[in-house]
Amino acid sequence: MKGIKSSRMKAIDENCEHLGLKGLQLMENAGAAIAHEVRERVQKGNVLIVAGRGNNGGDAFVAARHLAYDPAITINIALIGSASQIRSEDAINNYGLLEHCRINALIEITDPQKLKEMGWLDNADIIVDALLGTGITGKLKETEATIIDLINDSNVPVIAVDVPSGFDPDGGEFERSVRADVTLTFHRMKKGLVSGHAKEYTSEVKVINIGVCEDAEKYVGEGDINAFRTRHGDSHKGQHGKILIIGGGPYSGAPALTAMAALRAGADIVTVAAPANVADIIASFSPNIIVKALSSNILCKEDMGTITKLIESHDVVVIGMGLGRAEQTKDTVSKIIPLCTKVVADADALYGIDLPVPKGIEMIITPHAGEYNALGGNGKEDTLEFSKRNNVTILLKGREDHISNGKRIAINRNGNPGMTVGGTGDVLAGIAGALFATACKMDAACGAAYINGAAGDLAFERMGSGLLATDIIDMITEVMK
Ligand SMILES: NC(=O)C1=CN([C@@H]2O[C@H](COP(=O)(O)OP(=O)(O)OC[C@H]3O[C@@H](n4cnc5c(N)ncnc54)[C@H](O)[C@@H]3O)[C@@H](O)[C@H]2O)[C@@H](O)CC1
Numbered sequence: 001m002k003g004i005k006s007s008r009m010k011a012i013d014e015n016c017e018h019l020g021l022k023g024l025q026l027m028e029n030a031g032a033a034i035a036h037e038v039r040e041r042v043q044k045g046n047v048l049i050v051a052g053r054g055n056n057g058g059d060a061f062v063a064a065r066h067l068a069y070d071p072a073i074t075i076n077i078a079l080i081g082s083a084s085q086i087r088s089e090d091a092i093n094n095y096g097l098l099e100h101c102r103i104n105a106l107i108e109i110t111d112p113q114k115l116k117e118m119g120w121l122d123n124a125d126i127i128v129d130a131l132l133g134t135g136i137t138g139k140l141k142e143t144e145a146t147i148i149d150l151i152n153d154s155n156v157p158v159i160a161v162d163v164p165s166g167f168d169p170d171g172g173e174f175e176r177s178v179r180a181d182v183t184l185t186f187h188r189m190k191k192g193l194v195s196g197h198a199k200e201y202t203s204e205v206k207v208i209n210i211g212v213c214e215d216a217e218k219y220v221g222e223g224d225i226n227a228f229r230t231r232h233g234d235s236h237k238g239q240h241g242k243i244l245i246i247g248g249g250p251y252s253g254a255p256a257l258t259a260m261a262a263l264r265a266g267a268d269i270v271t272v273a274a275p276a277n278v279a280d281i282i283a284s285f286s287p288n289i290i291v292k293a294l295s296s297n298i299l300c301k302e303d304m305g306t307i308t309k310l311i312e313s314h315d316v317v318v319i320g321m322g323l324g325r326a327e328q329t330k331d332t333v334s335k336i337i338p339l340c341t342k343v344v345a346d347a348d349a350l351y352g353i354d355l356p357v358p359k360g361i362e363m364i365i366t367p368h369a370g371e372y373n374a375l376g377g378n379g380k381e382d383t384l385e386f387s388k389r390n391n392v393t394i395l396l397k398g399r400e401d402h403i404s405n406g407k408r409i410a411i412n413r414n415g416n417p418g419m420t421v422g423g424t425g426d427v428l429a430g431i432a433g434a435l436f437a438t439a440c441k442m443d444a445a446c447g448a449a450y451i452n453g454a455a456g457d458l459a460f461e462r463m464g465s466g467l468l469a470t471d472i473i474d475m476i477t478e479v480m481k
């Protein structure tokens, strides 16, 4: 069984919220499942709940409320930290309800020694480990690190909530982790839980259905763009992407639209490499775009030296808009692709790429139905297989966009008929390029499809069916706020 990353789980949770399924409802189901597991293992005795200040702890507060009905069970809760530090509303809500339940004792622990002195670890028949879940970030801090040691030293059976605390849910390095007797993970297996030595820490993993609605996963939603909305305070110039756009020649507007869309979607630096005849025109659209003039009136092999250097100094290449399909342009495209590490191929470039894409090159392609057919695609049902056999992530544009990385398919259903106007595909490619600088192919393609459609919907609200591609660009920041 393959697992999902914690960022994907977060996106699914947020999509649920937007569909009207509250986090509180999911937490209730998670907590009920924990209580059920406790009762399966302990019919009479002492349950120690070790809770953190996040939603992982919130799940355990729900479990405590469910268990409190059973007079044979004594519940002690150790909240690591203070109640005033609980940040999420859902966890605060469930913490508050404990006041009205038959809990033996609840203490706030800031010094791990206090937990030891209470004797709860020695008396417990089972420990519910709800200290840290998928929200763990960075190096393990104190008090949490010592609490994990105390749990492991206790030799009491442990039920881990979602993931053993301290464990990296995405399968990366971690300093120390609770060693559980069973792990209850919610909705889907997490990537880290199936990695390397995971079993040493998780023991048996049970995947618990908490009632996530199918559409939260099937369709791209707000949850898929939230990660692109936040920036850390210590960000520096260039960190959010240097994007190289290779386009133009027969046309000049297309690469300019792509460039402006990439900037609005958060790219720090955007350079357009364009044939000499259109370079000045593209530069005249906006002082925000850096333009590098190529040698001729179309992209050709004489430009390879210039382009090779430009690729080296950029994070993502977006290629194809307005290039035309001259034979030497197509040949040059096929020579450029192997030099790229991350590339978005759109429009005319789709006639120059060689499939399957060699290993080591990460490519997103953004064809419409006609281009997809020309690439050997066989209807939208084939997108998953197409991606797998060609080593690409495909964003197949249509009334509903079908996006696949060869492992899963996501569908984007926003957007409107006003978006059939020219240039909207160029905008989409620019957004995808910008997002790809900081995300994986699938997240970038899903995010770009959603942002483009949502910006198009806002433009439609204001302009009606006379909307222009430039109106969509103007709405990108509104969507990403
Ligand atoms: N709708 C949702 O979001 C749902 C979330 N669920 C639960 O929520 C969990 C995720 O919740 P959160 O995102 O609040 O995160 P967590 O509860 O996993 O962790 C957040 C807390 O950990 C602390 N922390 C983070 N990194 C640390 C480190 N390196 N050392 C010490 N302390 C650290 C933070 O200060 C914060 O208090 C899941 O694992 C799952 O158990 C479930 O309730 C199902 C629904």
Ligand SMILES: [K+]
Pocket: 056, 129, 130, 131, 132, 133, 160, 161, 162, 163, 164, 165
């Ligand atoms: K946990």
